[in-house]
Amino acid sequence: MFRNGYKMKPIIATLAGLMLIVALACAGESATPTSKPTNTPAPVATATSAPAATVPAGATATEVPVPAEGPELTSMETYMQSSGYMPEWGEPKTGGIFKWRVSRNNSNFSPNMSGTTHGLFNMPRYGSLIRFDPWVGFTSIIPDLAKSWAWNDDMTTLTFQLYEGVKFQNIPEVPESYNGGKVRGDEFTCEDVGPSAERHVRPPKWETTLKKGQRSLWHLTGVTCPDGPLGYTAEVHFEVPLGKTMSALAQGLMVMLDKDWLEWYNTEHPAGMTKGTNEAYHLGMGTGPYIPGEFKSDIVGEHRRNPDYHRDGLPLADGIDVVILKDFTTAFTALATGQIHVMGRGSWSMTPAQVAQAQRDFPDRITVHPNAHLFGYGVGFNVGRAPYDNPKVRQAVQLAMDRDEWLLLRDAGELPGGMKMLALVSGTPWSYSVEELEQMRGIRDKLTPGGQEDVAEANALLDEVFGEGNRELEISCMAAGVEYVEDCLLFADMMKKNLGIKVVMESVEPAVGTDRSKTGAYEMNSGAVAASTDFGDPDDYLLPKISTRYNANSSAVLRNLEALKVNEPELMLWLEDTIDKQSRELDFVKRHAMVRELENKIYYDLALYIPFGQRMAFPGTGPAVKGYRLFDLSLYSNWSIWERVWLDE
Template sequence: GTGTGAFVPVEFQIDIETKVRRNPTYWREGLPLLDGMDQFIITDGTTRFTALLTGQIDYFGEGSASLLAGQVEQVQKSFSDTIHINPALHSWGKGIQVNQNRPPFDDVRVRKALHLAIDRDEWIDFTQAGTQVAAKRPTNWMPPGTIWALPDEELMALPGWRRGDGKAEDIVEANRLLDEALGKDVRFSIACMAQSSQIYIDGCLFFQDQMKKNVNVEVTSDFVESAVQGERGRAEQYDVHYGSKVTTNVGDPDDYYMLSAVPEFESWYYKNTGAFNSSNDLAVEIEAMVRAQSKELDVAKRRDMVWEIERKLATEAFFQIPYPWTFIFPAWSKQVRGWTLGPFPSQIKWAQFERTWLSR
């Protein structure tokens, strides 16, 4: 960084370790409380978890490499006296990115059918972590709990998010749309690309189950390493891609909308792939709406503009398919004090490091 933070780097070994030490010229007197931190790169999740349980590391699991469901359950059953788990809404939400440059995904009826065919309550059950719920329902694209997210009661009444009889009607409509788009009982297969890590593998496996069960669409798994994922993603060489398809830094709409809907800012990982080819008029309209809300300084007016974008994405575009927003399960030794995590912590947690200390 700029050298004005609580800690300064003293050693960096790529893919191994980073060491930071107390900044002697830090501008806040008496802080930071720690002398330093050693941050280890441990790519194997089981090894990381074992290191936490055995006291070799004090902190683990913030970010996409959160504790898995089975690990949460194990801590709750056997290590709750020494390990603290802090569920938090992640700075990323999961979803399915649809490549609209590939038929039949260029047909909005097909995309809508895939959206309707997902029972989001079953994803909540699928990801249950011990006694903890691992996803926030309902969610469209704006971070849940912020003023930008559609009211829960409105979203829960929309096709795709409904429960009970409403969900049954959604599945009937999904099959009708596929029959209309492809021919009576004609179906197709989908390759679901995802990074070869369990948290991403699970998303494709769930999608596979939902598509087969509800609309008789076959989904094959296409699990790849991160570098391959990036190469193929940028080249748009995939049918659908499961991953962290919505992001937020501070809960602001621009954090995601600019990356997904505005060409000069878009990222392959978040963009509405092929939208300007399959649904040009709608994509242009949504881009204009995104630019307009970004300039609006009146918060109430901007909120209403964002809600209109959310409604359009949820009922007309179906450029991507949102899953319920992800909870992560960071965990740390109970000897770590002065540290907690609130919603969407990844880009704002750093301010706490100056006040963190160890009770040993």
């Protein structure tokens, strides 16, 4: 053990009765409040965002992060030195069971799985070599299982010094040994790093859902152990130096697994965790702060304190109950009455109407945590169909869309429900600032003179294509899910108002929309199609959405990109070449300039996607929750927060 952090019972029945008490207060903004109205809004937690001009941690070739030593501090005291720690939380406390709501069952308990639901069920039991500080964000990388790290001169070998004495968990369902190798309770050493990396980057063929490592760390070629397999030095080798490497590792999805556990699992239980059963829930074994309790389908997934966790005094809570409440009104009732502690991760956070209710009726019971979601929402073209194969048509639509109207629809009580973006999502060290976006063509307010110029330019482009004043074009907008219907309707209104184009909405089931996207049986589709990020690096978006060179595209995206390479070969060649160059550029200033040029070309010239903006997510916490702080875009990278949140009950 090391002191230096850097060296239930089912609640458904109870809720049924409680809903009779607070149902009216939870039904929506028009409901009659059951508690005395107040002018004091619900407290709003301060979100942390990576400033646009801030260099991301590990982004430059000269930066070699080495954690500070502090043997007099406990692990939690070390965390409290973070710039993200909030003194108003008070002194950390131990004990209690966190109740964290999700909206659906988990169907896959495999390690390395992120996602709104998968992450909460899976990640609390695992650790990685390094991680982002969950209270700060993409600009701060801190140790996890490695206490220090250093690059070689040509940035192709990253040497990690591992903490000693870290033990894998003691899971009864896992064997004590396999083929002569210790499994349960084995010590984490260099011999485990290579197989763990290999699973993440080149997973077995039956792990069909593990794709993120193939995209983000494709250049990782292997791991060597200069002090022997049982040593505490691991050299991770890369084919080429890339600017994203540290961020991709700090995301935390390359979890460390016991070498002999992997052999046992791959031999005896291949794909055994890719199902939503209690048996699958207990097959995994990591080094993290929690071990699995019981998984009850449609009710709860339990995590309990790992008694052998290597950080003294952590985790602070005795456990986490991931409570499955599919209905949003039921979940909000549970939060308002103290039956759950947290309602929120990404899209299953509080709805805008519930945020307004929290501000109006429950200011002393619910704290709202506004958080920029990972995805850019909007519409995307099928460029294999005329006239969308003509870039001037796409550019006209890009310029004419009114983003401010979309943002008005997103507002949640007194809080903004969205933010503007260009081609990349906002809120990363690479993004344009809000002030910059407000002045940019196509983004600026359509009620301003500049916005009116955008509309005029858009109409001039259509005049070039169809003839002056000819607007016989009719667009079909496919909404594959009820949550995207509103965006299609708004898009139709904007196109009629600003371009005189008729848009017809097609509402289809998600499965139908997926099939039609794959086969190209659509004109435009609405949804989270514009952009996204997992760990705040431009490659998150550029590789899977714009470049065909990394085998990272979905079939629907690849269909569009291949069509663009035929119709606009010079632009696509420039884009793919420049994507390669920026990915390999280690100087932040130079790479930043390349990314800006790429983003403008993608948005204004390619115009494959028409981003409306990013939605805000609104997690809510009860008054007992302390240590819960989110940075923007943190949904897939704030795994290490679980050990440092506590209950003040």
